[in-house]
Amino acid sequence: MTLSEKQTIDNKAYIVDLASLYAQELVNEVLPFWVKNSPDSVNGGFFTCLDASGKVFDTDKFMWLQGRQVWCLSYMYHHLKPEQQWLDMAIQGADFMLKHGRDNEGNWYFSLDQMGRPLVQPYNIFSDCFATMALAALDRVCPGKGYGEVAVETFDNIIARRQNPKGAYNKNYPGTRPMRNFSLPMILCNLALELEHVIGSDAVNAFIPEVLHEVMDIFYQPELGVILENVAEDGSLVDSFDGRLLNPGHAIEAMWFVMDIGHRIGNKKLIAQATQIMLNTLQKGWDNEYGGIFYFLDLHGHPPQQLEWDQKLWWVHVETLVALAKGYQYTGNQDCLRWFMKVHEYSWQHFRDDKNGGEWYGYLNRQGEVLLHLKGGKWKGCFHVPRALYQIATTFNPRVFNRP
Amino acid sequence: MTLSEKQTIDNKAYIVDLASLYAQELVNEVLPFWVKNSPDSVNGGFFTCLDASGKVFDTDKFMWLQGRQVWCLSYMYHHLKPEQQWLDMAIQGADFMLKHGRDNEGNWYFSLDQMGRPLVQPYNIFSDCFATMALAALDRVCPGKGYGEVAVETFDNIIARRQNPKGAYNKNYPGTRPMRNFSLPMILCNLALELEHVIGSDAVNAFIPEVLHEVMDIFYQPELGVILENVAEDGSLVDSFDGRLLNPGHAIEAMWFVMDIGHRIGNKKLIAQATQIMLNTLQKGWDNEYGGIFYFLDLHGHPPQQLEWDQKLWWVHVETLVALAKGYQYTGNQDCLRWFMKVHEYSWQHFRDDKNGGEWYGYLNRQGEVLLHLKGGKWKGCFHVPRALYQIATTFNPRVFNRP
Numbered sequence: 001m002t003l004s005e006k007q008t009i010d011n012k013a014y015i016v017d018l019a020s021l022y023a024q025e026l027v028n029e030v031l032p033f034w035v036k037n038s039p040d041s042v043n044g045g046f047f048t049c050l051d052a053s054g055k056v057f058d059t060d061k062f063m064w065l066q067g068r069q070v071w072c073l074s075y076m077y078h079h080l081k082p083e084q085q086w087l088d089m090a091i092q093g094a095d096f097m098l099k100h101g102r103d104n105e106g107n108w109y110f111s112l113d114q115m116g117r118p119l120v121q122p123y124n125i126f127s128d129c130f131a132t133m134a135l136a137a138l139d140r141v142c143p144g145k146g147y148g149e150v151a152v153e154t155f156d157n158i159i160a161r162r163q164n165p166k167g168a169y170n171k172n173y174p175g176t177r178p179m180r181n182f183s184l185p186m187i188l189c190n191l192a193l194e195l196e197h198v199i200g201s202d203a204v205n206a207f208i209p210e211v212l213h214e215v216m217d218i219f220y221q222p223e224l225g226v227i228l229e230n231v232a233e234d235g236s237l238v239d240s241f242d243g244r245l246l247n248p249g250h251a252i253e254a255m256w257f258v259m260d261i262g263h264r265i266g267n268k269k270l271i272a273q274a275t276q277i278m279l280n281t282l283q284k285g286w287d288n289e290y291g292g293i294f295y296f297l298d299l300h301g302h303p304p305q306q307l308e309w310d311q312k313l314w315w316v317h318v319e320t321l322v323a324l325a326k327g328y329q330y331t332g333n334q335d336c337l338r339w340f341m342k343v344h345e346y347s348w349q350h351f352r353d354d355k356n357g358g359e360w361y362g363y364l365n366r367q368g369e370v371l372l373h374l375k376g377g378k379w380k381g382c383f384h385v386p387r388a389l390y391q392i393a394t395t396f397n398p399r400v401f402n403r404p
Numbered sequence: 405m406t407l408s409e410k411q412t413i414d415n416k417a418y419i420v421d422l423a424s425l426y427a428q429e430l431v432n433e434v435l436p437f438w439v440k441n442s443p444d445s446v447n448g449g450f451f452t453c454l455d456a457s458g459k460v461f462d463t464d465k466f467m468w469l470q471g472r473q474v475w476c477l478s479y480m481y482h483h484l485k486p487e488q489q490w491l492d493m494a495i496q497g498a499d500f501m502l503k504h505g506r507d508n509e510g511n512w513y514f515s516l517d518q519m520g521r522p523l524v525q526p527y528n529i530f531s532d533c534f535a536t537m538a539l540a541a542l543d544r545v546c547p548g549k550g551y552g553e554v555a556v557e558t559f560d561n562i563i564a565r566r567q568n569p570k571g572a573y574n575k576n577y578p579g580t581r582p583m584r585n586f587s588l589p590m591i592l593c594n595l596a597l598e599l600e601h602v603i604g605s606d607a608v609n610a611f612i613p614e615v616l617h618e619v620m621d622i623f624y625q626p627e628l629g630v631i632l633e634n635v636a637e638d639g640s641l642v643d644s645f646d647g648r649l650l651n652p653g654h655a656i657e658a659m660w661f662v663m664d665i666g667h668r669i670g671n672k673k674l675i676a677q678a679t680q681i682m683l684n685t686l687q688k689g690w691d692n693e694y695g696g697i698f699y700f701l702d703l704h705g706h707p708p709q710q711l712e713w714d715q716k717l718w719w720v721h722v723e724t725l726v727a728l729a730k731g732y733q734y735t736g737n738q739d740c741l742r743w744f745m746k747v748h749e750y751s752w753q754h755f756r757d758d759k760n761g762g763e764w765y766g767y768l769n770r771q772g773e774v775l776l777h778l779k780g781g782k783w784k785g786c787f788h789v790p791r792a793l794y795q796i797a798t799t800f801n802p803r804v805f806n807r808p
Binding site: 051057058060109110113117118119120121123168169171172173176177240241300302303304305307308310311363365366367371372373374377378 | 455461462464513514517521522523524525527572573575576577580581644645704706707708709711712714715767769770771775776777778781782
């Protein structure tokens, strides 16, 4: 389906076609790629460093991606269809994680070698976030095996480490310029809803106002119209490299988490606000010269310290598509649909691998050419593309996966 | 002087013209840029985040660059000409460093704010390397003020921390996959000669065989013809992202350090070997499609984990020019001169800022377009460009700075 040919984009049939397109891509291309190429049948867990054809080019196991794949397979088993192979694979991944993934304090390592021996210490709390997300999702489809208990323990540990998530690995000198980073509050917005069946609705209800406050009152800057990636303790702008940093993909992804929270708590105003922030961010982050969304920008237009600032990354684009689809469905805002078309065309043209099929490419240069010929790596696994395809398909047509 | 017009590149007059070109660029453009725009006359030390016109866009002070600028000004005062302004500026920079730069154990912070308050802890030993280099160079032109003593103390501290330079900030799990990194041995090759007047010739003579062994026997891989950026404890290849990493600029820069050591100890075979390794690395690192030298490559051609792998960086190119100039002068190898022409043309065309003059740009995309419109930043200061211009000018004509 080439979408640029369409004259009238705002019609029901067209949206339903889009839903089918995303559903088919998920079921026929992306999930089979990971199921076929990723499992390590010798040691357990998943290989994620896969080249364009799916061949393993590096055997290290990165805990973010182990957790994310267990989550994805469990989620698809629950929501898409009860495919036994997906469940078996999620279980073997979780068992590898539980056997090798934690230090003596229960913190999740950053990476292991293929045998499961620890390589990089738990310097980073996001391994824990994706582990808890994984084990909670698996617990829902495979209850009574203890996965939920470890999910809750890990979640409690995240909350306890929340004020200083890097612990002893924090390189900042205390006190000179204390700053808060957006990543954890953003992930907690999503985690809150993901964990509901293990921590209970009351805990989620109590947690939501807190994470919403952090995202919408601390990191969102109404007078600037943007979400900053790092702010002072009181949420104000710090005029430094970190303080001026914009990460449009992060802000946009967070806005669909907030829309989902708004939907859950029945707050239309919040949904409308998140939609507007998302559209502003997209406008600001869009590369008018070559198309696509920049990875990083400096609020004041100074050179960012990230050398990869002008690259176009898969997760930024697919999460933007999710945010636009949800923004449209929740609010009916036509700008969401217009932008969806634009980002859809860019993404399908540049990230999708028409030659080999399977998972999408992840890293493009500013001009939109493939920069790294990989489908998975140290930071890219079975997560953003399948999750986004599922979210978009079911947002546009909740019955898309119901067979006749 | 446009060099592509030259028919015969191998002649004495031409080399002398090149020497003048590099000398003039140093004296008329690059040094004045830093002298004019960089000093912080209020708090001391240097601003290094300077835009294309020299305007300060960020005020943080990065210790690598504070040290490097003190070194550069002291070095130029000693070797180029005794310009009082350079010495005064070096002294004010060193005094700022000594007042604010160290923690209670004498380790040098990574960065300070403009007032000198510590921002980032001493997680990285290279602040110490450039501090010792700076203070030793200043001690030579301003003896008896205690600069040399701190240089020696810092050097002793580097040697003591050498086996685990990141200390508590080392994120690797001990024992699973121990690896050695090339950066420190490489810098020690240069530091050994830089410190001779403070640590004495006997210490340098004792130190040289050790650093040479590390670079040429441990990191250099004769069967592969390359220097690896990270190796196993015994110098063997580790098939992982870090183990497969090639950093052509690092390897090439190290080879001119080794040539200088070879010159000092009268070892022509060593010079010839370093020249050959440098040429092999350059051949491997050159981008045949767009010109310029890649920042990172994977030994096996897999996708590197560094997203900036295909960018063209100033220091890689100017250090390559130094290595080629020295290789030619020490050995007469005509390949060095042919390559010099090619890298010279690329560098002057792409890194030099013909519009604003002054310091060169630092970061280009693969296509050779300026990626960050800055002259200095978090990692780029008054160091590689002026040092290289000086080295090239005086290598091609040792009398280039002698006025009539």
